[in-house]
Amino acid sequence: MVKGKINNIAVEVDEGVSILDAAKKAQIKIPTLCKHPDLPPGAGCGLCIIRIKGTPKMLRACCTPLEEGMEITTHDPEIVAVRRTVLELILSNHPNDCLQCGRNNNCELQTLVADFGIRQESFQKFLPDVPKDDSTRTIVLDPQKCIRCGRCVKVCQEMQNVWALSFLERGFCTRISPAGDIKLADSPCIRCGQCSNHCPTGSIVELDETARVWELLQDQDKHCVVQIAPAVRVAIGEAFGYPLGTNLTKKLYALLRRLGFKAVFDTNFGADVTIMEEANEFIQRLQKGKGHLPLITSCCPGWVDFMEKFHPDMIDHFSSCKSPHEIVGVLSKTYYAEKNNIDPKKIVVVSIMPCTAKKNEIIRSEEMYASGSQDVDVALTTRELARMIKQAGIDFVNLPDENPDHLLGDYTGAGVIFGATGGVMEAALRTAYFLLNGKNMEKVELNQIRGLDGVKVSEIPINGKRIRVAVAHGLNHVEYVLDQVREAEKNNKEMPFHFIEVMACLGGCVGGGGQPYGVTDELRAKRAAGIYQDDKSSKQRCSHENPFVQQLYKEFLGAPLSEKAEHLLHTHYHARPVYAK
Amino acid sequence: MIEEKKSMQEEVASLVEKWKDKEGNLIMILHELQNYYGYVPRPAALELSRVLHAPLARIYEVITFYNFFKLEAPGKHTISLCLGTACYLKGSAILLNEIKTLLNIEEGQTTKDGLFQLDVVRCLGCCGLAPVIKIDDKIYGKVQKNQVMGILSEYAEHKPEV
Numbered sequence: 001m002v003k004g005k006i007n008n009i010a011v012e013v014d015e016g017v018s019i020l021d022a023a024k025k026a027q028i029k030i031p032t033l034c035k036h037p038d039l040p041p042g043a044g045c046g047l048c049i050i051r052i053k054g055t056p057k058m059l060r061a062c063c064t065p066l067e068e069g070m071e072i073t074t075h076d077p078e079i080v081a082v083r084r085t086v087l088e089l090i091l092s093n094h095p096n097d098c099l100q101c102g103r104n105n106n107c108e109l110q111t112l113v114a115d116f117g118i119r120q121e122s123f124q125k126f127l128p129d130v131p132k133d134d135s136t137r138t139i140v141l142d143p144q145k146c147i148r149c150g151r152c153v154k155v156c157q158e159m160q161n162v163w164a165l166s167f168l169e170r171g172f173c174t175r176i177s178p179a180g181d182i183k184l185a186d187s188p189c190i191r192c193g194q195c196s197n198h199c200p201t202g203s204i205v206e207l208d209e210t211a212r213v214w215e216l217l218q219d220q221d222k223h224c225v226v227q228i229a230p231a232v233r234v235a236i237g238e239a240f241g242y243p244l245g246t247n248l249t250k251k252l253y254a255l256l257r258r259l260g261f262k263a264v265f266d267t268n269f270g271a272d273v274t275i276m277e278e279a280n281e282f283i284q285r286l287q288k289g290k291g292h293l294p295l296i297t298s299c300c301p302g303w304v305d306f307m308e309k310f311h312p313d314m315i316d317h318f319s320s321c322k323s324p325h326e327i328v329g330v331l332s333k334t335y336y337a338e339k340n341n342i343d344p345k346k347i348v349v350v351s352i353m354p355c356t357a358k359k360n361e362i363i364r365s366e367e368m369y370a371s372g373s374q375d376v377d378v379a380l381t382t383r384e385l386a387r388m389i390k391q392a393g394i395d396f397v398n399l400p401d402e403n404p405d406h407l408l409g410d411y412t413g414a415g416v417i418f419g420a421t422g423g424v425m426e427a428a429l430r431t432a433y434f435l436l437n438g439k440n441m442e443k444v445e446l447n448q449i450r451g452l453d454g455v456k457v458s459e460i461p462i463n464g465k466r467i468r469v470a471v472a473h474g475l476n477h478v479e480y481v482l483d484q485v486r487e488a489e490k491n492n493k494e495m496p497f498h499f500i501e502v503m504a505c506l507g508g509c510v511g512g513g514g515q516p517y518g519v520t521d522e523l524r525a526k527r528a529a530g531i532y533q534d535d536k537s538s539k540q541r542c543s544h545e546n547p548f549v550q551q552l553y554k555e556f557l558g559a560p561l562s563e564k565a566e567h568l569l570h571t572h573y574h575a576r577p578v579y580a581k
Numbered sequence: 582m583i584e585e586k587k588s589m590q591e592e593v594a595s596l597v598e599k600w601k602d603k604e605g606n607l608i609m610i611l612h613e614l615q616n617y618y619g620y621v622p623r624p625a626a627l628e629l630s631r632v633l634h635a636p637l638a639r640i641y642e643v644i645t646f647y648n649f650f651k652l653e654a655p656g657k658h659t660i661s662l663c664l665g666t667a668c669y670l671k672g673s674a675i676l677l678n679e680i681k682t683l684l685n686i687e688e689g690q691t692t693k694d695g696l697f698q699l700d701v702v703r704c705l706g707c708c709g710l711a712p713v714i715k716i717d718d719k720i721y722g723k724v725q726k727n728q729v730m731g732i733l734s735e736y737a738e739h740k741p742e743v
Contacts (some may be wrong), residue, residue: 157638166639167643179637179642180626180641488677
């Protein structure tokens, strides 16, 4: 531990803790636009300058550790004046189109400029002429709004190990771009959207498709149905002042009806169906040797894209099962259409997702058109839904609770935990255990695979066999797991794992790229807690117990992995080039 | 085409072999690639990324950070236009505009036919001749705007019909 004084307040922190973090302990906020709790310091923006007694220069608090006996001043008239100048210099390279910006009212730069009361331009404007890039159809990169803080580059390279974004050139010409100024869609970008979630300005935002959804809702010829993903319900409240992690499932059902959707479904139902298929797939591979072990989960489209580009040797290990929202999509246009005598061509499926990659998943391969047309028509992010709620003038906070539409709306605890890292694995093991033993686990909570450790390894006893599982989230944690599989394969040794779950985003979907801004580990944990609470309070906690899932198989699909189920609920994977150009 | 690709692979492989295990090898390999090709061709960078297990983004970060590295094939003839103090005062900015207009390129670029590359330099060490244009190794001093066309056409491979 080291002791020091910040603005005359005594603080004590572990060795190596930055002055920026130490100041938080003394209830002092030092402004920064480049440091993010998820990322190492980059000393990019220059706003966090402070003064240390006995040192003539101002130093950056983000990358200066507190040392024993330091006496620090974080705010005095001169420091504030320098910070103001730094902001004015940033503004001299930043467009003034806040009113039309995707981050209007939600921008870290805008907030600081407002806090500092900057009312005029002190420096001549210089805006580089770099075009916008919306080629991915999921996120929009506007390099002109970039303040070169480097968060997105670090997220893309270090957190996600994707390396789509980089800093090209130097000085005034520095810009964020894929290597060689190609379009993002031709780069390794997996559309996870973590860059957009960490960007302090509107330089990277999700592609806004709310206008399209309003149009579809207006169209009297269309029958619009909607579904919400597990992680959305515990994050949407952040946009309306709810305590972090509040579960708003039932208010969302009421809300979506008021927006004009004819049926309100839940992606958690799809998750229960995914588990029926995937648990059976796992048992086939485990017991009958049909297919490769370890089985690797495939419901995360960012991870699927990453695997197809960087780890195509793992294709045979992948579960062929579609992701839950695709399943609700295809069942809406087949099963639901049939039962309600609606022309599937008139049905529009909108998915509310915590994820930008879902916008690309809905067109990723021909299997996403298994119903005869595009199974999911539009995927909106949590952030887009929050805007729609505000546009609709609905007093979300005071809405009554409602229930979903049956058939594709009711879910078990296993369905909802898909939204947190480890959840898919836990849900699958609950049902796999039942399928092998004819009864449920005594304790369905698998705490050893919950939580925010990057890689979680465990052994779960099922039917006398110890099932070795690994759960990874945040793509920089994946290689460690896959390399163990490769090593065993190479040396013809027993596989280190039977089952692997991967989610592209840290924390799983609760930390998704389409979620409200300001994510930290603390927030991820609170959102996950909301999800696990939902599971805990569910009457049924295993997917196979869902009466509507049972009805679906009885009336429509036959059995898990039946021919019809394979056709509607499963997909294929193909190696893709890392660079299309 | 296939042969050419193969030779690029071989070239990259031999350079990687030469510099492997040496710290900071990326920049040395890029130097040698540029010496060999006159620039760093994208296929060579992609191949280098594959062999070195270095992300292409990292390779391009290095290439674009240093002014020295080029991503486009150099022109057959290099025009060096001086914007040093003496030349600037004697009107070299006007010459620069004239060349840009005539060749339809910006500084640092190469004409579509690959004949000319336009570089801006600071002081060629003959300020008495300001303003100065250098093409390859030949110096043109006290150049007037209306002489530029004539100078460039000395290098034209198909003389325009009069």
